[in-house]
Amino acid sequence: MASLPPVKVGLLGLGTVGGGTITVLRRNAKLIASRAGRTIEVTVASARDLTKARDFDTSGIRLVADPFAVVDDPEVEIVVELIGGIKPARELVLRALANGKHVVTANKALIALHGNEIFEAAQKNGKVVAFEAAVAGGIPVIKVMREALAGNDVLWLAGIINGTCNFILTAMTEAGRDFGEVLAEAQKLGYAEADPSFDIDGIDAAHKLTILAALAFGIPLQFDKVFVEGIRNITREDVAYAERLGYRIKHLGIARQREQGIELRVHPTLVKAKQPLANVNGVMNAVMIQGDAAGQVLLSGRGAGAEPTASSVVADLVDVVRALTSDTEHRVPHLAFQPDAVEAQPILPMEDVETAYYLRLNVSDRPGVLADVTRILGDRGISIEALLQLEHKEEGPGTVPIVILTHRVREKAMNDAIHHIEALAAIQGRVVRIRLEALK
Ligand code: NAP
Ligand code: HSE
Numbered sequence: 054m055a056s057l058p059p060v061k062v063g064l065l066g067l068g069t070v071g072g073g074t075i076t077v078l079r080r081n082a083k084l085i086a087s088r089a090g091r092t093i094e095v096t097v098a099s100a101r102d103l104t105k106a107r108d109f110d111t112s113g114i115r116l117v118a119d120p121f122a123v124v125d126d127p128e129v130e131i132v133v134e135l136i137g138g139i140k141p142a143r144e145l146v147l148r149a150l151a152n153g154k155h156v157v158t159a160n161k162a163l164i165a166l167h168g169n170e171i172f173e174a175a176q177k178n179g180k181v182v183a184f185e186a187a188v189a190g191g192i193p194v195i196k197v198m199r200e201a202l203a204g205n206d207v208l209w210l211a212g213i214i215n216g217t218c219n220f221i222l223t224a225m226t227e228a229g230r231d232f233g234e235v236l237a238e239a240q241k242l243g244y245a246e247a248d249p250s251f252d253i254d255g256i257d258a259a260h261k262l263t264i265l266a267a268l269a270f271g272i273p274l275q276f277d278k279v280f281v282e283g284i285r286n287i288t289r290e291d292v293a294y295a296e297r298l299g300y301r302i303k304h305l306g307i308a309r310q311r312e313q314g315i316e317l318r319v320h321p322t323l324v325k326a327k328q329p330l331a332n333v334n335g336v337m338n339a340v341m342i343q344g345d346a347a348g349q350v351l352l353s354g355r356g357a358g359a360e361p362t363a364s365s366v367v368a369d370l371v372d373v374v375r376a377l378t379s380d381t382e383h384r385v386p387h388l389a390f391q392p393d394a395v396e397a398q399p400i401l402p403m404e405d406v407e408t409a410y411y412l413r414l415n416v417s418d419r420p421g422v423l424a425d426v427t428r429i430l431g432d433r434g435i436s437i438e439a440l441l442q443l444e445h446k447e448e449g450p451g452t453v454p455i456v457i458l459t460h461r462v463r464e465k466a467m468n469d470a471i472h473h474i475e476a477l478a479a480i481q482g483r484v485v486r487i488r489l490e491a492l493k
Contacts, residue, residue, distance in 0.1 A: 057091045060374050063123035063154075064098035064114075065145055066135035069243035070159050070186065071098065072109040073359030074133065074366045079110060085367060089374040095133075099123050124149040131373055133366060134158040137247055143167050146182070150174045155377075157369040159186035159362055162251075165260035168267075168274040172387040181376055182387060183369035188261045189214050189338040191361030192354040193368065198268040198342070199388075205344030207269040209309035211492055212340035213333050214261040216357030217245045217252035218284050218304040222321075223334040226292050226301065244336055244357035254283035255304065255319045262306035265340070266317055269308060270398065271390040278400035282320035291413060291485060294456045295323050298439055300411070301331040302487060314399035316406050323411045323458075323489035329353075330492065341492065404465035409438070409489040412457045414474065415481040422479040423455065429473045433466045435459050452481055458489065 064071055078085065078093060086092045098111065099120040117123065124132050124145050132149040134156060136142050142163050149156050151174070158164065164171070164184050175182045185195045189212065198207075213219050217239045224235040236253070239245050244252075251257045259279040267274050284304050295302050300323040309316040324331045329351055333339040338356025343349050355361035388395060416422045423442075430437060439458040459467075471484045 059092035059094040060089075060130050060377065061094055061096045061128045062131045062133060062370065063126055063129035064095050064133045064135065065120045065123055065142075066137070067098055067100040067107060067111070067116075068135065069359045070362045070366065071100075071135040072107060073363030074135065075111065075114070076109045077360060077363040077367050078370075081367075085371060089371040091374050093370055093374060096128060097123050097126055120145050121148065124152060124154065129154060130377070131155045131157060131370065133370070134160055134163075135366070136160070137162070139163060139166060143171075146171055147174055150178045150180050150182070153178060153180065155181045155183075155373045157183045157186075157366055157373060159184070159366055161187035161257065161260040161264060165263040165274055165276040168264070168388075172392070175387065176392060181373050183373055184264070185369045186362045186365035188264050189340055189352075190216060190354070190356040190358065191364045192338055192340065192352050192356065193365065194265070194340050194352050195268065196368075197350070197352060198265065202342065202344050202347060202350065205346045207310070208343045208345060209307070210265055210269055210340060210342045211305050211307045211330065211490065212262075212265070213303055213330060213338050214265075214306045214340065214356065215252050215255075215258040215304060216336040216338055216355070217249065218255075218258065219333065219338065219356070220244060220336050221253075222284060222287070222292070222302060222304060225287070225289055226296070227334070229289055239336075242336070243359055253285055255281040256283075258304065258306045258319045262308060262317060262319055265306070266308040266315065267388045267395075269342070270310060270315055271388075271395055272315065272398050272400075273395055274388075275400065278317055280318040280320070280403040280406070284321055286485070287321050287487070290454070291411075291487065294413060294441065294443065294454075295411060295487075296326070298411075298441060298456065298458060299326050300324060300489070301326050303330055303333075305330070305490065307490065311401065313405065314401040316401050318403065318406060321487050323487055324492060328492055404463070404468065406464045407461050408464070409461045409491070410457075410459045410467055411487040411489050412459070412471070413454055413485040414457075415452050415454050417479040417481065418451050418453045419479065422477070425477055425479070426455070426457075426474055429470050429477075430457075430459065433462070433470050435462045435466060435470055
């Protein structure tokens with residue numbers, strides 16, 4: 054090791070994850086060098102505003118405002134992209150590859166939307182693009198899916214894959230706190246995306262699910278096929294009612310193999326309170342994978358934040374440094390499957406997805422209403438697992454909320470049932486629908 058010169062790294066972005074990466078590389082420099090076989094040295098880094106105060110040590114690193122100066126630096130062997138978003142990240146990554154550099158990125162949006170193009174460019178140039186930090190922060194789920202579970206037919210996976218959403222839902226459940234106030238705290242802690250609506254509206258989780266599904270099923274990255282629903286409409290009442298029924302509401306990304314195709318969906322989901330995923334709280338993430346051979350595997354850890362994410366970035370750096378001495382043909386394929394084995398399979402439209410449901414409706418408190426609702430459900434083959442009529446004065450006199458849990462049914466039948474329920478004169482407002490998963 055002593056005889057090999059340090060590997061020179063160029064860093065794009067000095068924000069939450071960029072800062073964490075520098076800190077971890079410095080603090081654990083000796084350990085990391087002994088694992089990688091060479092010292093890893095960040096020689097140049099870029100940020101938009103070089104006058105900004107940073108709470109980490111940038112001494113010895115040349116700081117530049119132009120990110121293209123990093124990817125064009127002839128000394129740099131590995132570029133670490135921690136800017137986020139598509140522009141200019143996509144161009145920078147492609148240019149780094151064309152310049153013969155390996156790339157490490159935490160940018161799930163970039164991989165989910167442009168990964169197919171980027172991996173093709175990487176392969177053409179004989180370079181690695183590593184992206185462990187792009188999914189579930191500090192949890193090494195990419196490595197597990199791609200390598201440790203390579204012998205399995207993955208039947209389904211389900212995960213809490215957005216730390217910000219889980220942080221907010223946990224605070225609503227445990228402390229009854231206000232949505233906006235908790236979001237501001239998540240932003241302050243560096244968990245949220247630059248545009249936090251990506252977190253709250255489920256887009257970030259959909260980016261991550263796109264990547265996990267490609268690894269699990271050998272399909273191309275296809276973000277546009279993911280059904281996406283965020284947590285904006287979840288109220289404290291829904292959280293409390295779910296709790297009374299023995300459930301918790303979690304924002305899940307779910308990918309499931311079915312005979313007719315693959316379910317790809319991100320939405321708030323009721324899960325039994327004793328289910329392991331129901332007990333993953335705060336910024337913690339967890340991914341549950343059902344393999345035909347391994348059975349159920351549960352990975353959990355911190356899903357966001359400077360050092361947990363840096364842990365994955367640095368692990369990728371170590372992998373790339375190790376690979377610098379091996380021949381490119383025999384490296385681990387980017388999407389777990391060999392490029393010529395990646396093939397399209399149908400992704401099921403949401404109407405064909407099968408799940409159970411939590412329904413909450415406000416009804417006029419008069420005889421026969423419940424019978425009308427259950428008839429509409431029954432006519433569509435939707436059977437009821439539990440029903441709760443609650444005392445609730447907030448919606449006005451004479452109005453009561455009713456919560457119904459159903460057994461599994463196709464989304465299409467449920468859409469039709471909700472349409473007819475909402476048309477009943479006794480129903481006030483919209484029916485709240487949250488999907489429910491037994492995760493068996
Ligand atoms: P961040 O704190 O906003 O940092 C972004 C950095 O990139 C900043 O240094 C910023 O410069 C620089 N930058 C922004 N736009 C730029 C542009 N147009 N041109 C050049 N530089 C630009 O972001 P982050 O939270 O570290 O996230 C970085 C990446 O990691 C994203 O892809 C994110 O999705 C991913 N990620 C984040 C987390 C997390 O917990 N935060 C976890 C996993 C993955 P200034 O500092 O001068 O503003
Ligand atoms: N904004 C993301 C989250 C960062 O909250 O999970 C980690 O990917």
